[in-house]
Amino acid sequence: MATTELTVKSLDGPVDPDWCPGCGDFGVLKSIKEAIVELGIAPHEVLIVSGIGCSSNLPGFIHAYGVHSLHGRAVPVATGAALANHALHVIAVGGDGDGYGIGMAHFIHAMRRNLNLTYIVMDNEIYGLTTGQASPTTTEGHKTKSTPRGNVEKPVQPLALALATGATYVARGFSGDQKHLTKLVAGAIAHKGFSLIDVFSPCVTFNKVNTYQFFKERVYKLEDQKGYDASSLMGAMEKALEFGARIPIGLLYSLDKPTYEDTEPVLARGPLVDQPLGLDRKTFEEILAETRDDVALLPRRGRERSRSRKRT
């Protein structure tokens, strides 16, 4: 097999991105490539899973394994892949609609599990692919195609949710500061546990409010703040909720703690994909022996409630 030197160029996908010129997602793509190069990971050991949206087209533009799944389902598909082969570097990517709207439940629960997953959300505060409706992070008052009188719903706070729910690496990036973003992505991939990077990734076509200029005027880096302590949950929470004249970017929080995979005994035997299939005769006989005479006649059916049965 021809070995190729690992460079950002070598990670180009088979086709060029078809995002609008200037789309924030270009910066995110570049940062992911740079982080892979920086960490020296072989591209075939990377699996990038996305949902549906402009941002979710990303796996097609990078030389790595990819699944371009359903709208909102990047995280569960990535979860399954990570549990099936924990030797892979599994990265879920997508948009704010994908992750914080239709996929919200998966987002929350994946963080509770502290799976060893990296999740990068290209947050443009809008539904880009469907041409500009309000998204879960659209700011209040923003007039979009679906909110002509201005958005009245409060935007979700993904970083605060992440902190409250158990993510162990919580960061915010800005694709307008791509070098800084690369560091965050590299840190997230290297981190053992669930890492979330919410990236301000402007949609130049459908979001005329949250532009590059908008963010440039507001963002500041946490690492420039003297004494900022990324191990303090409450300190991080304060920063997670700061969204106004000033908006922090950088690593808000990180915590070392066993991952879900670490606590799953079957995975201690190695990646599931490499484990033997089926049952040997002895185990099979043992299991069958359990069923002899074992006549629990009334199955513990229970369902939602069963007043007639206590053994639910």
Place this chain on the structure above:
Amino acid sequence: MATEITVGIAGAAGDGLDRTGDTLARTAARLGLHVYTYNSYQSLIRGGHTWLRLRLSEDKIDNHGDHLTVLVALNQDGIERHAREVEAGGAIIFNGARLQCDPVLVPKGVTLVPLPVPDLTAKLGKLLPVMQNTAALGALLHLAGFDLEATAEILLETFKKKGQEIIDQNVGVLRAGYEHAARTVPALGHPWKFSRKRRPVVTGNHMMALGAVAGGCKFYSAYPMSPASFILHWLAAHSEKVGVVVKQCEDELAVVNVAIGAGHAGVRSMCATSGGGFALMSEAIGMAGMLETPVVVVNVQRGGPSTGLPTKSEQGDLNQVFGASQGDYPRVIIAPRDAIDCFHSTVEALNLAESFQLPVTLLSDLLLGEHRSTIDPEDISSEVPIERGEWVTAPSPDEAANGGYKRYALTPSGISPRARPGRAGCIHVSGTDDHDEHGILISDEHTNPAIRRKMHEKRMRKVEGVRARLQPPVLEGPAQADVTLVGWGSTWSVIHEAAEQLTRGGVATNQLHFKYLYPFHDREARAILQGCRRTVVAENNFTGQSARHLRAESGFTVDHVLVRYDGEPFEPAWIAQRVRDFLEGRPVDLQVAEHEAREMAYHYIRIHMHDRARPGRLQPITESAYGEPLWIVELLSRADGRPEGMLVIGRETGSDYGWHPGVPSLLGEAATAAFATSLGGSSLADRAADDTARAPHDRAH
């Protein structure tokens, strides 16, 4: 014919009925008999009425049959609801010190066995009330001709931890019941030949879980939902032993997507749910078709629509499973016919999913999934084929160019060799947008009709490959028959017995049963059915979903459809009777039957009378002021048995027209009719409105 007996145990939850049933089933299983258990329970009275039937036979059985040989009644309702069902030559056992059995309830030829429990057990010290069950069990052993010692041994094992005193007490009560019955009534005279072969007692859910691990499933995800949850419980409990990762997820959307993610990464994966959860899974099942990712999805059906009847069985999801997800995609739908078939079908599903890289749905139901039966252990084994399908073997020449490997190569079979993520040289993206051979999208501004056509044809070609591998349906029973019964899935055994009954009764009947719903053997089915004289589909849903499926797939319309949708499973005689009705031109009768009127009365009493009464006698009235025939149900006080009044139920609509307290009792047809008329009823205008509201019960198919 094989000797068999059916025992029904009726009581309230808390009466210790399950333990008694357990002990009886274990006794029978130790004697080498086959066991099938069915528990239908309704919460009609406080504490919940529980009705457990055990069919015990020398032969393998997979349904609860038509008979009731012995009733063990643990409370008064048990006697009143089920005494009439006991057949001649049978017996009713109850605690004579607590319960009465009105002779009008007892069919001719049925022996009453009231046990004087306090007298029998006086010597054994102070007993718990549930010990009456053990005395009843002892009496049953005598009547059934079973071995007292086998049961005593089981009690010993059961109470081992509780100490010798408890064991002695239980065995003592058992023996007292046995001896009392032996002194007072003859045994029923079953000529048993006990093989004493020890057999596993399993459910379909159980067999699916075991089939999955034997068949190489390594990953299982689920969200709790009856009646599929047992698979989750079993696999979670055995996860480490069998090396399967089991993940409970936040919802069924996650469940199926996680399973597909695992399947994509290269492990055999499966998930299970019931109809509601399956509905949430639809979109992702189509994704598996598009990504060409193997996954097995189990749907253990329960009564629908919506939340429906969570603890009752139905075959109502065929339309849903067939119609799942948008667009056309290759998939397989398999409906196993019994517990053993659940084992083998699950292995087969995993093999088909990987061999053809597509989603496979196993369509089971509550009846199959939860009801217990004995199987012969030699019918299942760890030695099952594991076919993993086509994988890339040769290293791809040029990794960097990403050009060597075509994940979606257009092949004659439609199967493109897979490469597992992590393998060097085969980098690709699998997408749910349509794509070219490399996986590169051909959607939106890149849409390419030519590639789309060829890619779509490639995917759908796999259906033909699957079809060629599946065993076509075969006609079972006499080659020349008056009637052919057609069914699918879990009803094989009950239809089989119905066909045998009909044949014995002079109507030669055979059976065509479908296990593979998709791909469907349309040509084979048509050829067989065109050669049949009369064809009748029997299934557990309202609209005859499989009859429609058969028509859509093969162009064949059956002559008649028998449907049952009250939540209760078929019984052989139920089917046989309706087949005879059809043959003899009797229309389908949808009037409220007597036992149904009684069930409705129990419901009324629970809702409106705080369970203070119970139904007594019932009388049908043909003419009434309500514009429909009625059931007049006498309600008796639970406290002293005195009549409390009458409940009026429409025989056609099933509407409860009201409660008339103080009306003394049923007075014979004429007087009761006069009473019905005296109720005033509805005006003519109301009646006309009633008539239009009542849809004609014409269910010709």
